[in-house]
Structure formats: C-alpha cells, structure tokens
Amino acid sequence: MNALSQPPPLKISEAKIVSSLRISVFTKPDFFTPNTAPPSRSDPLIYSRFTGGATVPERRRMSGAAMATSNVDATDDRIARIASTIRVIPDFPKPGILFQDITTLLLDPKAFKDTIDLFVERYKDKNINVIAGIEARGFIFGPPIALAIGAKFVPMRKPKKLPGEVISEEYSLEYGTDIMEMHVGAVQPGENAVIVDDLIATGGTLNAAISLLGRVGVTVVECACVIELKELKGREKLGDNPLFVLVSET
Amino acid sequence: MFAAENGLKGDPRLEAISDAIRVIPHFPKPGIMFQDITPLFLNHKVFKDTVDIFVERYRDMAISVVAGIEARGFMFAPCIALAIGAKFVPLRKRGKLPGKVISEAYELEYGKDCLEMHVGAVQQGEKAVVIDDLVATGGTISAAIKLLECVGAEVVECACVIGVPELIKAENRLNGKALYMLVEPNEVQGCC
Numbered sequence: 001m002n003a004l005s006q007p008p009p010l011k012i013s014e015a016k017i018v019s020s021l022r023i024s025v026f027t028k029p030d031f032f033t034p035n036t037a038p039p040s041r042s043d044p045l046i047y048s049r050f051t052g053g054a055t056v057p058e059r060r061r062m063s064g065a066a067m068a069t070s071n072v073d074a075t076d077d078r079i080a081r082i083a084s085t086i087r088v089i090p091d092f093p094k095p096g097i098l099f100q101d102i103t104t105l106l107l108d109p110k111a112f113k114d115t116i117d118l119f120v121e122r123y124k125d126k127n128i129n130v131i132a133g134i135e136a137r138g139f140i141f142g143p144p145i146a147l148a149i150g151a152k153f154v155p156m157r158k159p160k161k162l163p164g165e166v167i168s169e170e171y172s173l174e175y176g177t178d179i180m181e182m183h184v185g186a187v188q189p190g191e192n193a194v195i196v197d198d199l200i201a202t203g204g205t206l207n208a209a210i211s212l213l214g215r216v217g218v219t220v221v222e223c224a225c226v227i228e229l230k231e232l233k234g235r236e237k238l239g240d241n242p243l244f245v246l247v248s249e250t
Numbered sequence: 251m252f253a254a255e256n257g258l259k260g261d262p263r264l265e266a267i268s269d270a271i272r273v274i275p276h277f278p279k280p281g282i283m284f285q286d287i288t289p290l291f292l293n294h295k296v297f298k299d300t301v302d303i304f305v306e307r308y309r310d311m312a313i314s315v316v317a318g319i320e321a322r323g324f325m326f327a328p329c330i331a332l333a334i335g336a337k338f339v340p341l342r343k344r345g346k347l348p349g350k351v352i353s354e355a356y357e358l359e360y361g362k363d364c365l366e367m368h369v370g371a372v373q374q375g376e377k378a379v380v381i382d383d384l385v386a387t388g389g390t391i392s393a394a395i396k397l398l399e400c401v402g403a404e405v406v407e408c409a410c411v412i413g414v415p416e417l418i419k420a421e422n423r424l425n426g427k428a429l430y431m432l433v434e435p436n437e438v439q440g441c442c
Contacts, residue, residue, distance in 0.1 A: 087349075089348035089349045092348040092349070093345075093348070099348045101348050101349065103339075103340060103347065103368055103371070106328070106331075106337060106338040106339070106340070107337040107338075107339070107371060108337070109331070109332070109335050109336060109337055112328075112331070112332060112337075112338065113332055116332060135321055136320055136321045136324060136342075136346070139321055139324040139325050140324050140328050140338070140340065141328075143291065143297075143325050143326070143328065143329055144328055144329050144332055146291070146294075146297070147294070147297060147298060147301065147329055150294050151294065152291055152292040152293070152294060152297075153291040153292075153297065153325065154288075154291070154292070155288060155291075155325070157321075160278070161321070162288070163274035163277040163278070163284045163286050164272070164274045164277070164286060183288060186288070186292060
C-alpha cells in the first residue's frame, strides 16, 4: 500500500485542537476560553470524526456547553487589554490599508506577557515540538512561546536570509510572488508544529509556511496569530488547517 | 566585555552556546565566515540558558526598555524583556515601522543603511539595553544607541551573543558604551 494513501497521523491531534479552537476564537468575550482542555483521545467523537461520523459543528456545540461553565473572566480582561493596545495606522504601507500595529502592545509589559501566556496555556503539554515564526513579527512572539513550552524555534524567512541549505516555497501576493525559506534539518518528520505570526490577512504567508513544513513531514497542528482580519478570509484559505487568534478585527 | 571575564568564567552554559553556533563559509559573500545562531534555537536548554544569562545580568538594573535590532535581535530581545518586565522596542530597517519614526543612518561596508524607531516608544530618562545576535564593526549598534539617546534614554549597555572584539575595538563606534558578549566567533572546522 502506498504510504501516501494512509491517513496522516495528524488527524487525531487536529481534531483535538479544532474543537477547542472554535471556542477560543475571540468573537465575543463570553465565548472565549483558551483554557478549555482539548478532548482526550478516548473521546468517541474524535474517533467518529476520524471515521467520518460526528462532524466538527457538533463538537463545537458540545464544547460550547461545556465552556459556558468555565472561568472566562480572567481571560476576558487579558484579551480586552491586549486588543486595546493595538493601534491602527491608516494608509500604511499604502493608501487604503488600515495597518494593525502590534508594537504598541509590546510597549505594555503586562499585555505582552498576557499575549504570550494565552498561547502558552493553549500549547503547553500538547506535545508541540516546533514553534515556527514568520519573519519578522513572528520572531517577536514565536521564541517566547517556544521557550515557555519547551519547543524549538524555527524561523521562516524571506529569501537569501538563511545561510546554508534551505528549502523554499513560492507563494502568491496580490501582485506577483514571494518566497519563504526554512533551514534543511531544522525540523524532523513526525514533529508537531505551531506556526506563529502577528496577524493573518489573506492567509497566503501562513499557507506557504504550512506547505514548507508539510513537505518535510511535519504536522502543522495549528496556526496562531494575535490578530485576524476577518474580511480578508484568511481562515477559509487555510482550509482544514486550524487557526487560533486572540483578537478578531472586522 | 566577555561574559567569561565578567563573572561567568568557566560557566558551562557558555561552552554549550558556542557549540550551538555553526559557521557557514562564504555567506553572504566570499570571504565571510557567517556565524549562524539558528541551531541555538533548536536546542531548548541552550536557548533558555542564553536568555537566562542576559536576564540574570539585567533584571536588577531598573531597565525599562529592551531594544532589539531586526531581525535576529528580535529572536532574543523580547524573551529578555518579558523576563525582566521591560518593554520591547523593535529597531527596524527603513520603511518597516508604521507611523512616526526617527531614523539613524549608518555605514555598511559598501553604502549606507538606516535604522528606525517609533516616536513615543521610549521616554526621556528610561534605562535601555540594546540586543543583537552579533556585533562586528558596531555600525548597526551605534545607530541604535544614537536613536535611544536622541529621545533622552540612557543606554546602560549593549549585549550580543557573539562579539568580534578586534573589529569592535578597531572601529570604535560604540562611543564608550559597554558591550556584553557571550562568546567569540567560531572558526570553521577543517578546511573549506
């Protein structure tokens, strides 16, 4: 049997994260609880999904009920503070764009620490071996998360920045293409990765990172961003790949 | 000054950090022995030790600003800032920071480049440290010092993982500011 036709081992961990993911997307304060523990492997709904039984929306509803009893207050304050520190710069880098600037978040030590803590709480003890950070703002959030959860940090860079042997992925921009590179040997097949960036817009960059890691046999468990620009539908572009964000801007 | 001469003599963490840095010959161009710190981040203990050494040094110095130089400085500086409760201020290449910035040009081997910092990120009287992965001629870091001093901050020290003391001394661009370095550059093993 061709190895490629076997179901990828990642499915179980994807199902785990997807269910808690839906809860954790910040759309309304009372639906946010990153501390919800993902379902255990013995949970029959995971296996039903794996075998094509129960669907994710059912999971979502069930988890929503469970989550209503959890403590969201502490998390609420953290998210509200984080969101309040992000500043919007109009017409940058070009006219018509409202740029979400996270540098002001970094100037608030509590907000910055809370941001990292929210990701760490989600990914700690989940067997995440790799935090991949996308140049350059992903380099700000990725390493502290990696440090706290005991994972390695792998930078995903623009072309010709990484010395030595790299693998490259070309991806589309609005006009033209760009290239993302990762070091050969930085990651091993079978490792579990979370990709970190400050923001998801169209999802093109994250998709390139997912492809790069996938090509070397790494399981991308989730993409994690501080901000999501919902209008640009990046989440849809990621398809089956889960996305976790702290702040959702419309 | 090297960490080994400044209280960390014989500290096994330093040897492990040095061992984690790989040399890539002739990158980005012939003749340059590039000191690649990316393997350091693949070893959690070495990465943690690197950050810990800086945190141990700066945590009781009332530092309120940790400035990191794009892009490899971004991999260390935020971790240090978080641990000591300081703000992290990114110092970036031209045109990357949105909104109002101040700029400082500096010289490269051929030509010039420019480092920018946000207006309002740092207040007068704040104590700052500047972090980068490697300091050679000191051109970039001297631009960083100028940016911070321009807004009235006190640059207590600069710090880097790898320092090239001969070049730093020869170029003398740090304007009297102390530079705390963990290790020297590695040589290439064998012939290339």
